[in-house]
Amino acid sequence: MNSSRPVTIKDIARRFRCSPSTVSRALNDHPAINEDTRKNIQEYAKEVGYQRNEVSLSLLNKKTASLGVVVPTISNYYETAVIEGLHTVLQPMGYTLNICVTNESYLLEKESLSKLLSNRTEGIFLSVSQETYDAGYYEHLESVIQRKTPLIFIDREYEDFETSRATVDDYHGAFAAVEHLISIGYKQIAHLKGPNGLTVSEQRFKGYINCLKKYNMPIREDLIINTNFKVESAILPTKRLLELASPPDAIFGVNDQVAIGAMRVAKDKGLRIPQDIGLVGFDNSPISAYTFPSLTTVHRPGRKIGMEASRLFLNQLNGSGDFAPESIVLPSELVIRESSLRI
Amino acid sequence: MNSSRPVTIKDIARRFRCSPSTVSRALNDHPAINEDTRKNIQEYAKEVGYQRNEVSLSLLNKKTASLGVVVPTISNYYETAVIEGLHTVLQPMGYTLNICVTNESYLLEKESLSKLLSNRTEGIFLSVSQETYDAGYYEHLESVIQRKTPLIFIDREYEDFETSRATVDDYHGAFAAVEHLISIGYKQIAHLKGPNGLTVSEQRFKGYINCLKKYNMPIREDLIINTNFKVESAILPTKRLLELASPPDAIFGVNDQVAIGAMRVAKDKGLRIPQDIGLVGFDNSPISAYTFPSLTTVHRPGRKIGMEASRLFLNQLNGSGDFAPESIVLPSELVIRESSLRI
DNA sequence: GAAATTTTTTCAAACGTTTGCATTCAATAT
DNA sequence: ATATTGAATGCAAACGTTTGAAAAAATTTC
Numbered sequence: 001m002n003s004s005r006p007v008t009i010k011d012i013a014r015r016f017r018c019s020p021s022t023v024s025r026a027l028n029d030h031p032a033i034n035e036d037t038r039k040n041i042q043e044y045a046k047e048v049g050y051q052r053n054e055v056s057l058s059l060l061n062k063k064t065a066s067l068g069v070v071v072p073t074i075s076n077y078y079e080t081a082v083i084e085g086l087h088t089v090l091q092p093m094g095y096t097l098n099i100c101v102t103n104e105s106y107l108l109e110k111e112s113l114s115k116l117l118s119n120r121t122e123g124i125f126l127s128v129s130q131e132t133y134d135a136g137y138y139e140h141l142e143s144v145i146q147r148k149t150p151l152i153f154i155d156r157e158y159e160d161f162e163t164s165r166a167t168v169d170d171y172h173g174a175f176a177a178v179e180h181l182i183s184i185g186y187k188q189i190a191h192l193k194g195p196n197g198l199t200v201s202e203q204r205f206k207g208y209i210n211c212l213k214k215y216n217m218p219i220r221e222d223l224i225i226n227t228n229f230k231v232e233s234a235i236l237p238t239k240r241l242l243e244l245a246s247p248p249d250a251i252f253g254v255n256d257q258v259a260i261g262a263m264r265v266a267k268d269k270g271l272r273i274p275q276d277i278g279l280v281g282f283d284n285s286p287i288s289a290y291t292f293p294s295l296t297t298v299h300r301p302g303r304k305i306g307m308e309a310s311r312l313f314l315n316q317l318n319g320s321g322d323f324a325p326e327s328i329v330l331p332s333e334l335v336i337r338e339s340s341l342r343i
Numbered sequence: 344m345n346s347s348r349p350v351t352i353k354d355i356a357r358r359f360r361c362s363p364s365t366v367s368r369a370l371n372d373h374p375a376i377n378e379d380t381r382k383n384i385q386e387y388a389k390e391v392g393y394q395r396n397e398v399s400l401s402l403l404n405k406k407t408a409s410l411g412v413v414v415p416t417i418s419n420y421y422e423t424a425v426i427e428g429l430h431t432v433l434q435p436m437g438y439t440l441n442i443c444v445t446n447e448s449y450l451l452e453k454e455s456l457s458k459l460l461s462n463r464t465e466g467i468f469l470s471v472s473q474e475t476y477d478a479g480y481y482e483h484l485e486s487v488i489q490r491k492t493p494l495i496f497i498d499r500e501y502e503d504f505e506t507s508r509a510t511v512d513d514y515h516g517a518f519a520a521v522e523h524l525i526s527i528g529y530k531q532i533a534h535l536k537g538p539n540g541l542t543v544s545e546q547r548f549k550g551y552i553n554c555l556k557k558y559n560m561p562i563r564e565d566l567i568i569n570t571n572f573k574v575e576s577a578i579l580p581t582k583r584l585l586e587l588a589s590p591p592d593a594i595f596g597v598n599d600q601v602a603i604g605a606m607r608v609a610k611d612k613g614l615r616i617p618q619d620i621g622l623v624g625f626d627n628s629p630i631s632a633y634t635f636p637s638l639t640t641v642h643r644p645g646r647k648i649g650m651e652a653s654r655l656f657l658n659q660l661n662g663s664g665d666f667a668p669e670s671i672v673l674p675s676e677l678v679i680r681e682s683s684l685r686i
Numbered sequence: 687g688a689a690a691t692t693t694t695t696t697c698a699a700a701c702g703t704t705t706g707c708a709t710t711c712a713a714t715a716t
Numbered sequence: 717a718t719a720t721t722g723a724a725t726g727c728a729a730a731c732g733t734t735t736g737a738a739a740a741a742a743t744t745t746c
Binding site: 020021025055056057 | 701702703704705
């Protein structure tokens with residue numbers, strides 16, 4: 001019976017009539033092991049496909065080399081870019097990434113964290129779910145903190161936690177976007193807002209509002225409509241905007257997806273972009289450069305955020321006892337393309 | 344000194360002057376434990392934030408409840424949809440997903456698999472890297488097979504392995520796409536092909552070729568150009584196509600990204616879509632429904648593939664000894680939109 | 687009040703590996 | 717021939733948990 005039980009160090013020891021210690025040392029090139037013994041054991045190990053059981057080592061050394069990544073979703077360009085960034089830095093260092101998707105649910109987030117802790121994950125990257133954020137829950141984070149497991153916030157953060165965080169400067173990105181529209185000469189700028197309560201939504205919204213204020217432009221409640229970040233969630237809101245008695249002459253979308261949805265609706269209505277209506281998105285997703293017209297947007301360095309977050313984690317890990325949390329805020333950058341360039 | 348060493352069962356045992364066994368049983372509601380003892384221990388455990396060390400359990404039970412997902416990239420809509428599908432089924436069952444990105448590199452793939460096996464992952468979902476596929480390497484899979492760790496191929500497969508696999512019927516999808524273009528009346532259909540050697544590229548290419556053959560249409564080498572799936576890789580090839588003495592009147596892109604790139608170039612050249620040139624993509628990515636004109640494409644059920652792959656894994660896991668690998672081929676489905684509807 | 691029974695707790699082994707210390711054995715030095 | 721050295725290997729504990737079997741304690745029975 002070709003049992004599939006993995007070969008252990010004991011099996012090898014039995015085969016060579018020696019102790020497990022000897023096998024262990026032989027496999028690890030310990031100098032105190034006889035050259036012949038070493039070679040024989042190594043050869044045999046290779047032959048039978050021995051592979052060290054890392055689980056037992058984890059138990060022994062209390063090192064699992066695994067990290068948790070807890071995010072609301074992975075079906076956006078930005079989120080995957082962040083994960084790629086984490087990966088780029090951490091995979092080469094031997095870390096394994098455990099991805100947990102919360103679907104914006106508090107319960108799933110709580111369970112994910114608990115599971116990660118039980119698995120003795122060595123660090124957790126967390127972008128809190130909307131539900132968590134809305135409700136202001138934070139108890140589930142206490143145990144992470146208490147365990148002193150490094151916890152790095154990504155994008156969505158709690159102000160009152162002593163943890164490191166890596167975020168993009170959404171506020172100034174949004175501000176720059178709106179300022180750009182104003183500088184071109186657009187007068188009635190609408191905003192397709194993201195879900196209420198999320199930092200990213202609110203920061204961009206604040207950027208939008210404050211920029212309008214700065215330039216003494218009226219703030220019209222009817223030009224601000226919610227979306228859920230998805231392209232289809234922009235369709236109806238945009239239609240409503242364009243049917244207003246006094247419709248906007250520009251739209252600032254909370255991300256590229258909704259801006260592209262808006263673009264579609266505007267074109268369907270026969271409006272010319274950017275002549276009749278200006279458009280700006282957020283994210284600088286790959287597609288945004290190739291829409292027609294190409295979409296003015298705000299670049300959001302997802303990969304870089306992932307890499308910076310990794311750095312923050314490593315700092316905390318290697319830091320001496322007097323660890324001080326760091327906050328990294330990466331600048332977002334306006335990318336001007338055709339959809340806003342009315343001349 | 345507020346040590347962060349996690350509380351163990353032994354700590355609790357010491358506190359209650361009882362044996363670890365009692366604590367273990369108390370925490371697991373074992374019936375043989377005195378009611379008072381149980382309550383006291385459970386209360387105390389909660390108070391000090393005891394959390395079972397799953398690593399030790401993994402060692403004991405040889406069950407890690409973790410699964411490997413090895414993919415070339417996670418920055419495409421399709422790949423993330425697959426992962427979401429896996430997640431949807433497997434996370435509720437208590438599995439943790441270890442995501443490994445290979446960047447199409449054989450070496451990284453090999454290392455990832457080896458790592459997963461060392462970590463005693465209970466199953467592996469693999470979409471082989473292009474390098475692996477090109478070179479026809481397969482030795483690194485032997486150890487997975489030998490360990491009898493369930494291995495499920497996703498999309499890209501090796502014909503000669505006794506493993507389950509879940510793939511999309513790319514061939515017929517491509518065939519249907521081209522047939523549709525022909526039925527509309529397009530005569531010179533170009534193909535923006537994916538990278539050579541990859542199953543998805545080649546299957547779609549084959550569908551394209553065979554469809555042309557079936558309808559006795561000429562196969563023009565100059566209308567077939569390679570891309571790398573990314574939107575920008577479609578720009579130059581499309582330009583070249585459109586500058587031909589006898590340019591195509593339709594383009595079938597290997598995915599939505601390149602089709603959208605082609606759309607952009609065609610529009611820049613002043614061509615009307617679908618009147619002057621028809622366009623079809625592949626994937627049915629969210630954005631494809633909202634381009635202007637909307638993009639005819641072939642739906643590729645990524646989420647479903649992930650869910651089916653999970654099912655295959657579970658079948659293999661629960662199957663009796665006489666496991667027979669299954670092959671699931673999900674149909675792809677033509678989604679007709681504006682970009683090909685010349686009337 | 688002793689025997690029988692039931693309830694509750696402890697013991698010990700197991701999972702796979704590493705590692706400080708002890709041991710063995712052979713070779714060299716005296 | 718004996719003590720000394722050095723090389724090679726073995727022993728045992730440790731990591732945290734579970735679990736069958738044994739032991740101890742409490743309760744019931746006659």
